[in-house]
Amino acid sequence: VMTQSPLFLPVTLGRPASISCRSSRSLVSSDGNTYLNWYHQRPGHSPRRLIYEVSTRDFRVPDRFSGSGSGTDFTLKINRVEAEDAGVYYCMQGVEWPWTFGQGTKVEVK
Amino acid sequence: QVHLVESGGGVVQPGRSLRLSCVASGFNFGRYALHWVRQAPGKGLEWVAVIWHDGSKKDYGDSVKGRFTISRDNSKNTVYLQMNSLRAEDTAVYYCGRDDYGTFDYWGQGTLVTVSS
Secondary structure, three states, X not given: OEEEEOOEEEEOOOOOEEEEEEEOOOOEOOOOOEOXXXXXXXXXXXXXXXXXXXXXXXOOOOOOEEEEEEOOEEEEEEOOOOXXXXXXXXXXEOOOOOOEEOOOEEEEEO | OOEEEEEOOEEEOOOOOEEEEEEEEOOOHHHOOEEEEEEOXXXXXXXXXXXXXXXXXXXXXXXXXXXXXXXXXXXXXXXXXXXXXXXXXXXEEEEEEEEOOOOEEEEOOOEEEEEOO
């Protein structure tokens, strides 16, 4: 089970934001990698990948996004929130099937 | 450029069947596992099914096991989701996603399935 907090996060433009994700089991695979991902979804759009393997940023993603954590506790940080960052953020474990998502954190940019 | 394009959604009565397709382009299709993920209106993401790159392994979410079947045709760069005995709770946008070792690196635009009488 993947548990995110908070579920709603109002953020002022230009300020930092942080979302937490906790897994009920370790996400460290037998190959030594940790398969924790972060996705962002805007209304009416498909999810897009932000971060994979805890902290590796997708090549299409600006460097104001960063991921950290280990084992069962993970964090997504946005350095300076921009208007386009509004939407819902999901963490997802890819260490074993069924892959599971957190409930989602809705970010509102003020 | 990688593209995944889903199709086959629509309105269907409870108990009936529907088959979704996801056509891929821009990469070596036969080297990747593909998944289906769905999202009910106003809700979060739910993993549905996965099929190994060569079709040798498949797995399903508990909510669809025994009713849905995933398959693929590597000669057509297409993955399918056969959905039988549909229920109102299967109403969702269905996405296909490419598996790149524990992550979805590409998603399709989704196709909407509405189960209603």
